[in-house]
Amino acid sequence: MIRLTQGCESPHGLSRPQVRTARFSTLDSSSHPVMEEWRNRRNGKLSIQSPATLLFMAEFLKVSQLSSQHKKPVGLVLQYGTAGFRTNAELLDHIMFRMGLLATLRSKKTKATIGVMVTASHNPEEDNGVKLIDPMGEMVTAAWEGYATQLANAEQDDLLTALKDIIEKEAINMSQGANVFVGKDTRSSSAALSQAVLDGVSALDGQSKDYGLVTTPQLHYMVCCLNTQGKYGDATVEGYYHKLCQAFIQLTKNASNCTDDQKHLSVDGANGIGALKVREMESRLKRELQISLFNDGSKGKLNHQCGADFVKVQQKPPTGLTINPGERGCSFDGDADRIVYYYTDSEGQFHLLDGDKIATLISTYLKELLTQAGLDLKIAVVQTAYANGSSTHYLENTMKLIVRCAKTGVKHLHHAAQEFDIGVYFEANGHGTVLFSKAAEEKIQHLTEDPNTNDESKRAALLLQSTINVINQTVGDAISDMLLIEAILAIKGMTVQQWDAIYSDLPNRQLKVKVSDRRVIDTTDAERRAVSPAGLQEAIDSLVKKYKQARSFVRPSGTEDVVRVYAEAETQESTDALAHEVSLAVYRLAGGVGDEPKPLH
Ligand SMILES: CC(=O)N[C@H]1[C@@H](OP(=O)(O)O)O[C@H](CO)[C@@H](O)[C@@H]1O
Numbered sequence: 326m327i328r329l330t331q332g333c334e335s336p337h338g339l340s341r342p343q344v345r346t347a348r349f350s351t352l353d354s355s356s357h358p359v360m361e362e363w364r365n366r367r368n369g370k371l372s373i374q375s376p377a378t379l380l381f382m383a384e385f386l387k388v389s390q391l392s393s394q395h396k397k398p399v400g401l402v403l404q405y406g407t408a409g410f411r412t413n414a415e416l417l418d419h420i421m422f423r424m425g426l427l428a429t430l431r432s433k434k435t436k437a438t439i440g441v442m443v444t445a446s447h448n449p450e451e452d453n454g455v456k457l458i459d460p461m462g463e464m465v466t467a468a469w470e471g472y473a474t475q476l477a478n479a480e481q482d483d484l485l486t487a488l489k490d491i492i493e494k495e496a497i498n499m500s501q502g503a504n505v506f507v508g509k510d511t512r513s514s515s516a517a518l519s520q521a522v523l524d525g526v527s528a529l530d531g532q533s534k535d536y537g538l539v540t541t542p543q544l545h546y547m548v549c550c551l552n553t554q555g556k557y558g559d560a561t562v563e564g565y566y567h568k569l570c571q572a573f574i575q576l577t578k579n580a581s582n583c584t585d586d587q588k589h590l591s592v593d594g595a596n597g598i599g600a601l602k603v604r605e606m607e608s609r610l611k612r613e614l615q616i617s618l619f620n621d622g623s624k625g626k627l628n629h630q631c632g633a634d635f636v637k638v639q640q641k642p643p644t645g646l647t648i649n650p651g652e653r654g655c656s657f658d659g660d661a662d663r664i665v666y667y668y669t670d671s672e673g674q675f676h677l678l679d680g681d682k683i684a685t686l687i688s689t690y691l692k693e694l695l696t697q698a699g700l701d702l703k704i705a706v707v708q709t710a711y712a713n714g715s716s717t718h719y720l721e722n723t724m725k726l727i728v729r730c731a732k733t734g735v736k737h738l739h740h741a742a743q744e745f746d747i748g749v750y751f752e753a754n755g756h757g758t759v760l761f762s763k764a765a766e767e768k769i770q771h772l773t774e775d776p777n778t779n780d781e782s783k784r785a786a787l788l789l790q791s792t793i794n795v796i797n798q799t800v801g802d803a804i805s806d807m808l809l810i811e812a813i814l815a816i817k818g819m820t821v822q823q824w825d826a827i828y829s830d831l832p833n834r835q836l837k838v839k840v841s842d843r844r845v846i847d848t849t850d851a852e853r854r855a856v857s858p859a860g861l862q863e864a865i866d867s868l869v870k871k872y873k874q875a876r877s878f879v880r881p882s883g884t885e886d887v888v889r890v891y892a893e894a895e896t897q898e899s900t901d902a903l904a905h906e907v908s909l910a911v912y913r914l915a916g917g918v919g920d921e922p923k924p925l926h
C-alpha cells in the first residue's frame with residue numbers, strides 16, 4: 326500500500342488524496358512489465374518522495390484499464406501518412422484512443438494546447454482518419470509523426486512500453502498539465518471516434534475541449550488562438566466567423582459598383598462539414614457575398630460525385646450543382662481545407678481554376694498592394710512539382726515573383742513559405758494559404774498608423790491589414806480562401822473568365838502505376854527527378870525530349886499504394902502519349918504488377 330505524504334501536490338490540480346490512495350494501492354500488485362521495471366529501478370519500492378512518479382504510474386494504470394476498451398486488432402499496421410491516419414472507420418477506434426494519449430504527451434512536452442481532428446477529408450464516407458495539430462496551428466512535427474506510428478502499431482500488451490519509450494525519449498515531465506482540443510467532421514463514425522480520442526486524453530489526466538462539428542482549419546485556428554493568448558483571435562467558432570467576416574466586409578468596401586450578379590457564388594459543400602459552416606456564417610456576410618449552397622448534406626452522400634477532389638481529378642462539375650454559363654462556382658472537400666473554382670463557358674466547356682490559378686490571383690493582388698503601399702517585402706509563391714508549368718512560367722517571368730518548389734504535402738509547402746516576408750503556398754489540388762512574417766505584419770501596421778503615410782499607401786496598407794485578417798494562416802482553409810478570392814475579384818472588378826485568362830494551363834495528365842514495392846523509387850529535387858531505380862530518369866528524359874513544352878516526373882504516393890506519373894506538354898494528345906510512355910518505363914524498370922499500362926486513346 327502506498328500512501329501520499331505531505332507536500333505531494335498534484336500538478337494536475339487534483340486534491341483528492343483518498344481517490345489517489347485507492348488508485349495507487351493497486352499499483353503494488355500490478356504485474357505489468359512497465360510497472361515492474363519502475364519498481365525494480367527503486368529497489369522494489371515505490372518512492373513516496375516522487376509525486377510525479379506516482380501520478381505517472383497511476384495514469385499508466387488508467388491507460389492500461391481504458392485501453393482495454395479500445396483494443397487494437399492483432400497484427401493491424403497503419404502508418405501516419407501525409408495527412409495522418411486514414412482508413413476504414415471500423416479499424417480506427419484504438420488509433421483514436423492512442424492519438425488522444427499522444428496529443429496529451431505532446432501537450433505536456435510543448436506546454437501548449439494540441440489539436441486532434443477526426444476526419445478523412447475527401448475520402449469516402451466509410452473511411453475516417455485523424456490529424457494532430459501543433460501549438461501554432463500547424464501540422465504536427467515529423468518526429469512525432471514517427472511516434473504516432475509507433476504508438477498506433479504497438480500490440481495491446483506493448484502499449485505501455487511504447488508510451489514509456491516516447492516519454493523517455495522526449496524527457497517528458499509527466500507532472501506538467503495538458504490540454505487537447507478535439508474536433509470532428511460529419512461522418513457517421515466521427516462521434517464515437519472522437520469520444521475515443523477524449524478517452525485517451527482523460528486516461529493521462531489531460532484536460533480537453535470538444536469542439537464537436539468543425540472544419541479542419543477551424544480547429545487549427547482554435548489551437549493557434551489559444552496558444553497565442555487570443556492574439557490571433559477568439560478560440561471559438563463565433564470568434565472565427567467574426568474575424569473573417571469583418572475583414573471580408575472591410576475589404577469589399579473597396580469594391581465599387583459590384584452588382585448582385587457579381588456578388589453571387591455557387592458553393593458545393595461536398596455534403597460535408599463545410600456546408601454546415603457556410604450556412605452558419607452566411608448571414609454575417611451582409612449580402613456582400615450571396616451564396617447558393619449545393620450538396621449541403623441534406624440528401625447526398627459525403628464526397629460522392631462532388632467536392633474539390635472529385636472536380637479536380639475528374640475535371641468536371643460536381644453533380645447536384647447548377648450554374649449558368651459564365652457564373653462561378655467552387656467546391657470544398659470533405660473537411661473544408663481545400664477549394665477549387667470553375668465555370669462553364671457559353672459552349673458548355675468546363676474550366677477549372679485550381680490551386681495554381683488561386684495562387685496566381687492572390688500573389689498578383691498582394692504584389693500590387695505592396696507596390697501601392699511602397700513596402701519592400703519579399704514575396705514568394707511555393708508550389709509542388711504538380712503545379713502547371715504555365716503557372717510557374719507566368720509567376721517567374723511575367724510577375725517576376727520568387728517561386729519555390731516543395732515536396733508534395735502541405736507541411737512542406739508551409740515550411741518553405743515561412744522563409745519569406747509573405748509566402749503564398751498552394752498545392753494544385755486547392756490546398757493552401759498565405760503566411761505573413763511577424764516583421765511584415767508590423768511594417769504594414771506601422772504604415773496604417775504613421776501620420777506621414779500618403780493616401781495611396783495608407784489605402785493599400787489598410788487593404789493588406791484586412792487581407793491578413795481574412796486569411797487563416799494556420800493551414801489551407803476553404804472558407805477563408807473563398808472569402809479572400811471573392812474579395813479580390815470584387816476589388817479588382819474581375820470576372821472569373823478574366824481571372825482564368827491570366828495564363829492558359831498546359832494540357833496535363835496524371836496516371837497511377839501499380840508496382841510491387843513503390844519504395845524502389847527514390848526522388849530528388851523536390852520530387853522532380855528519380856534517382857532510383859537505375860535508368861528510370863534517363864528514360865524519362867529521353868521521352869520528354871520527343872515533345873514540345875514537355876515535362877514529366879514520377880514519385881511514390883504518400884497516401885496510396887501506387888506510383889504517380891505526371892506529364893504535361895503542348896497538346897493533350899502529346900501529353901497523353903508522354904504520360905503513357907513514362908508509365909510504361911515505370912512499369913518495366915520499377916517492378917510493375919498486373920497488366921502493362923495501356924495507351925489512353
Ligand atoms: C498529387 C496529389 O494531389 N497528391 C495529394 C495526395 O498525396 P500523395 O502523396 O500524392 O498521395 O494527398 C495529400 C494529402 O491529402 C495531398 O497533400 C497531395 O497533394
Ligand SMILES: [Mg+2]
Nearest residue numbers: 446658660662
Ligand atoms: Mg481535406
